[in-house]
Amino acid sequence: MEELIGREIEKEILGNLLKSKSAEFLAVYGRRRVGKTYMIETYFKGNITFHLTGMYQASLKNQLLQFSLSLQKSSGAALPMVAPSSWIAAFNALEQYLQPLLSKKKLVVFLDELPWLDGRKSGFLSAFEHFWNNWASRHSQILLVVCGSSASWMLHNIIHNKGGLYNRLTRTIVLEPFTLAETEEFLRAKGCKLDRYQILQLYMTFGGIPHYLKSVDKDKSPTQVIEATCFSKQGLLKGEFDKLYNSLFELASNHIKVVRELARNGKGLTRQQIIEKCGLSSGGRATIVIEELEKSGFIQQSIPYGKVVKDSVYRLIDEFSIFYLKFMDKRKSGDRYSWSKASAEPSYNIWCGIAFEAVCLKHVEQIIEGLKIRKGAEASVWRFVPAKGSKDKGAQIDLVLDRKDGIVNLCEIKFYNSAFTIDKTYARTLEQKESVFKQKNSNVSTIFMTMITTYGVKENDYSDKLIQQSLDMNTLFRQ
Secondary structure, three states: OOOOOOOHHHHHHHHHHHHHHOOOOEEEEOOOOOOOHHHHHHHHOOOOOEEEOOOOOOOOHHHHHHHHHHHHHHHHOOOOOOOOOOHHHHHHHHHHHHHHHOOOOOOOEEEOOHHHHOOOOOOHHHHHHHHHHEEEEEOOEEEEEEEOOOHHHHHHHOOEEEEEEEOOOOOOEEEOOHHHHHHHHHHHHHOOOOOOHHHHHHHHOOOHHHHHHHOOOOOOOOHHHHHHHHHHHHHHOOHHHHHHHHHHHHOHHHHHHHHHHHHHHOHHHHHHHHHHHHHOOOOOHHHHHHHHHHOOEEEEEOOOOOOOHHHHHEOOOHHHHHHHHHHEEEEEEOOOOOOHHHOOOHHHHHHHHHHHHHHHHHHHHHHHHHHOOOEEEEEEEEEEOOOOOOOOOOOEEEEEEEEEEEEEEEEEEOOOOOOOOOOOOHHHHHHHHHHHHHHHHHOOOEEEEEEEEEEEOOOOHHHHHHEEEEEEEHHOOOO
């Protein structure tokens, strides 16, 4: 088996399905380039009995021709079968191929890029439903795996299907990007000797997307990699932003509007604010757009401390989208040194702060473990905006950890290229934040002011007085 880095939870699920004594139906979805196909092909290598990949915007005739060629390859026949006339005929042929093999080991049937097979008026979905409900589900040796990048289609037609596939799935995997620990393991396997600060810089640009991380050459610095990948004429990620969203979502223009607006509001927006700023209808369409972006890992919902679900704040946490909209969008193409120039601008430091926060919000479990909070904690954000004309002071907390042991950690997140120094001005800021939080949350008795930084906090009188706990970036690399 080729090396499958990380994905420990997913490996356990796949292993259990392979050992199952019942028919299994697994749906895998996730964003473009996250490694769905690679994971299935690598883990089930030697067990895939039939593999069909849909073709983008192909005609029904060509999809069915591809089916016949895939069946020829799977069966080892010298010549391809005559292309079936319909999907009903195609799935009947698949049943005839699989039937004699049922007495053997688990048979993995892998249909990749399922949304592309379901062309307009193709009849694919009804034939597929019939195949599972009336044949495959009745045979314990069958493991049906379907995969797709189009989150809209997968959610509507498979995950939340209200027709013939309602409640038929036995397992679902939402394949997420690599964590920092998995990214480090991936890059080490490529022979890269970058330190953790450099890996963090790449993660803040690409996120944990395996296909993007493949562009990291072991003999190049992060600056060289980013320039070559994002700013050169042949760069891997030139044009990727629009391809990414259009491949995932139907009517992706609304999704892009939301992402752009959230990028302009780094601390997040409520659902109503999103609707108003993006000009969306307040009905089901807005709900669908927000849900699809959240389930695909682009935005994150946080319930502010002391509030309820309707007060939720949504933040853009997809690293590549944040980077693209900050530095790549509307820049002239072919400027080979755009990143060198951009990283010397004041906006670079602003981006670093926003991107590092996004990374930390994705690694809350590692932060909780690093703080040795044994009984667990509930993560949220918090901000207080005083009314216009009020003399009250406003305040915002990057991350609030409400612990089950009666303590609340107020976490300040800071990206810096060395140990962070708390000076007199910043000390006043911290004191104000804690004071305002206490005033507005009188039920909280004990507060631990906590710093999460790249290289830790430099000890001085201010840090000794104000900071109870401090973590550096190494915490984020925990498995």
